[in-house]
Amino acid sequence: MFDNLLDPVVLCFVVGLTAGLLKSDLRFPDQLYESLSIYLLFAIGLKGGIELSKAAPGEVFLPALATVALGVIIPIAAYNLLRRLGRFSRPDAAALAAHYGSVSAVTYAVVIAYLTRLGQSYESFVTVLLVVLEIPAIAIGILIARMRTTPGGIKWGPLLHEVFLGKSIYLLVAGLLVGLLSGADRAEAVAPLFTGLFKGALALFLLEMGIITSRRMGDLRQAGPFLVIFGMAMPLLSGALGTLAGLLSGLSLGGTTVLATLAGSASYIAAPAAMRIAVPKANPTLYLAASLGITFPFNILAGIPIYHAMARFAHSFGG
């Protein structure tokens, strides 16, 4: 675990965090941040698609089903914890639940880099699980919020459009399709950009993520101690559920680690955007402080090795 902290990607996150905490005026230009996101999401999709083009279909079915189940169970669990133990208002609890049910693509990229460094193999279709897990939780979060607050009808059309055709999902799926259709050979000429530079770009992105995260940490006082604990306990719980789901659906040790990390990660891009419009009564400071100020750094710095240990532990029985 100490070794994980010395990975350049993680170190970049730490120096970014430090920049923010020391109030350095270092900040990436908006459009660099956005461009790096576009690059990373498309590259994740593309690499996934190329892998997938070599794989047998069908295999993905059971793990995808388990992932959908996680996408339903985790936000419901989170909602109940937040309402009963945390005494949060309905909109706040629903919005937070949507964040913890959904995923962080950057955390996914970091766990992949982690496994690659360890030489630990994983299923070629894990990118599909990333896409699958991003969607249901947001819909469920909206559903919970609306069921309990506005008895009137929910306009699902625009919301589903927003979720499925939102930037992040679209880029992931677009990359996946391009990779899958063109296949490894044809994609070779574009590989230097999307494969060779990936980890360097991820490192640079995490430097900026560190700065962004540090700003959210200032909101933690407003968020209160319950949310701080929740932000670390919830991913561990979800991670354990993810480990179980991985084991039961027949994933390898590497694949289980990825699924546990996905389950343990919280969205901070797609979910806030959807919640701001769908659940306006929820306070954005709370969900951003929790998912970006606590859970994201927790996962990057400590969570991933823990999920890996969970998966190893589970496989020592199940495997």
Added chain:
Amino acid sequence: MFDNLLDPVVLCFVVGLTAGLLKSDLRFPDQLYESLSIYLLFAIGLKGGIELSKAAPGEVFLPALATVALGVIIPIAAYNLLRRLGRFSRPDAAALAAHYGSVSAVTYAVVIAYLTRLGQSYESFVTVLLVVLEIPAIAIGILIARMRTTPGGIKWGPLLHEVFLGKSIYLLVAGLLVGLLSGADRAEAVAPLFTGLFKGALALFLLEMGIITSRRMGDLRQAGPFLVIFGMAMPLLSGALGTLAGLLSGLSLGGTTVLATLAGSASYIAAPAAMRIAVPKANPTLYLAASLGITFPFNILAGIPIYHAMARFAHSFGG
């Protein structure tokens, strides 16, 4: 041709187009689009310059002359077609003619990637033809528009300045000079950025081009059926003229394909900028819908393999 559609660059264009048609909110930040353009133009120039540094001079003379001839003949032909058959107003016909006489550097980049993938060689000086063809048509378009509309004098100074020192030409020529003067050996240290990443960057750029193109397709109704047909027939006609010019000036099969593609492509960067100021009475919706909404996707998806077939056909006689 089906195979061409599976190239990642072309697939990226298709997923971009789809994003736009499905009204996804995916959009590249302005400055990423601009940065990618700068990179691509400079890299095209640089690669051309490095190639050129290995070539015998003189060889380029005849093909360049043929290219200038194309740059004069194509806009005049287009103007007459548009006026007589299409019944367009003089400013509109002149502005459209300038677009079809000029070239699209991105289409050039795609045909080069296409030939590279097929292992088809081409003359080292084709980048020079790209530069040569970009200029005369715009001047001729302005000339036609002004001759027929404002009898007063045309201020050529600022217009020529704009055309020759405009961003795209300048970047192409700058790259060409840097490549030519430094030569292959000295340029090796910069090659990973400009050569290795080129096709990946082109793929990313075409994703955004797909989105942009899709927006222009909405204007097609306003443009009318004649312009839709013109947008596909005109490139085929120009492509045939380009094939002929290539054959007559002694270009190889690969070089002829490139020249035909250049002739068949329509400008959507330099020409609109020049026309907006020089021919204010021309409706920008028309020339953008035609060159960007029809001709550009036509060339990427179908035109290039057709020009290659034309060149092969011509060389089976002439060669």
Added chain:
Amino acid sequence: MFDNLLDPVVLCFVVGLTAGLLKSDLRFPDQLYESLSIYLLFAIGLKGGIELSKAAPGEVFLPALATVALGVIIPIAAYNLLRRLGRFSRPDAAALAAHYGSVSAVTYAVVIAYLTRLGQSYESFVTVLLVVLEIPAIAIGILIARMRTTPGGIKWGPLLHEVFLGKSIYLLVAGLLVGLLSGADRAEAVAPLFTGLFKGALALFLLEMGIITSRRMGDLRQAGPFLVIFGMAMPLLSGALGTLAGLLSGLSLGGTTVLATLAGSASYIAAPAAMRIAVPKANPTLYLAASLGITFPFNILAGIPIYHAMARFAHSFGG
């Protein structure tokens, strides 16, 4: 030296300069310029850190001390020259002195590229000298300006914060730390971005620097002939001092060349920002015209080979 002018990095600077002088509308988007700066500074730091992780500590002590001395002596010398010979006002002289005492990271990157091309080795810790030299001169410039103008107290807190936690220093130090802590092996996965692409990115950046520089040249008339001469004589003087400092502190021929270049370079990012706030009475046109309009191009085009010759000359005695 003629050979140096044919390096793609230098050629890019020249075509950028030409673009500006010919009034081409070529301009890099703001955020591309900023993104390239971030990349270059972090990459310089990272490469330095990786080198450093292989080096013996301690070695750096004497050269660092000599560098601090340069950082104190050069601005004092510059201030006196500007006051006595140039008859500049106190604020102007102090602000200019701060610029010439501090360094230009881009000039550093160019001298490293220059030595790499020549196959000339240098000490692994030279990046540390870059960081060390950037700081004291700015503080001394402020000190001089304030001592002579505002007798009231100087608020050092915010100024030191600005200098030490300013973007450029922070990125250099952050890169250094990430490189040092992760070491060569762990950093390998991020190397394609930060090492492979470095020289290409530097070339692109210098294209834009050429454009920026050309704009400053328009201010030279306002700056007057003394400043033009100062902008070339001062770097030669500082370069000679740097050569001496390198020799005395035991640096190799390569290391001495780097230190001479650092001494001879003038800041145009950190220093202007600090001076604008700390010495508002100083005219920014003067210090930008001098450091960016004269000294920067002088160093790129002619200075670096001269400093190399100085170092060779010195080492032919001292070594």
Added chain:
Amino acid sequence: MPLTQRKLVTIIAESALESLLVRDLKRLGVSGYTVADVRGEGARGKRKGDWDQNRTICLTSICQSPLAHAILDHLAATYFEDYAIVAYLSDVDVHRANKF
């Protein structure tokens, strides 16, 4: 040429609202609008684009006085409670009175 007085509505709001505001304004009948990206600070704290959507926009529209007041009332009723938003009116003089 004679000028006509119109109202300029200025709305500063979190960017998540951009498409909703544009939709509302069009429904209420404006002839056009202009949007700029800004940043700022108010009762709801600093807004600096920390998170992709956490930006601020400044939307302006020229319209006749009754419409301008209707827009303000609509904004007050719909968004003032839950969102970071500020809106104000000012007087402007335009050519082409029929355009606005």
Added chain:
Amino acid sequence: MPLTQRKLVTIIAESALESLLVRDLKRLGVSGYTVADVRGEGARGKRKGDWDQNRTICLTSICQSPLAHAILDHLAATYFEDYAIVAYLSDVDVHRANKF
């Protein structure tokens, strides 16, 4: 300190006109101007920077009332027909009356 009334001219136009407008304003005698990049929608449709030049700018200049009216008349005569452009005047109070 006493303030003086001046006019603020605001011009929203397609960015292809930026350099022409600046040239015209200087020729007419403004002491300065400020430009911002914006986006918008009007009679000529949505303008969102789809194509490199298809941007919108917002140009403002503080000047004395007669000059402000002269600017508006000049714009109306020169650009209103062929280009996407909107312009309006408003009242502002400035220090340093002699600067504007």
Added chain:
Amino acid sequence: MPLTQRKLVTIIAESALESLLVRDLKRLGVSGYTVADVRGEGARGKRKGDWDQNRTICLTSICQSPLAHAILDHLAATYFEDYAIVAYLSDVDVHRANKF
């Protein structure tokens, strides 16, 4: 709903001043402010972001008339001599009078 008149302070200044201006405005008591990145030209020449810090910002704040005048006086005393800066007041009508 009834509207209340307030003053809009607009400050156009070199971006090096942004943090100083924000600090001053807060100290003087504004309830909020909005900043946009602009470019421009004035007595001190063209400002186009040639150098990283050589940008121009446009800062606006809605406040009551006395505070608005106090802000202008403070700016005149502190920055007008050494920096590229322009400031002006205009009238705006707002909802929620107590907010500003």
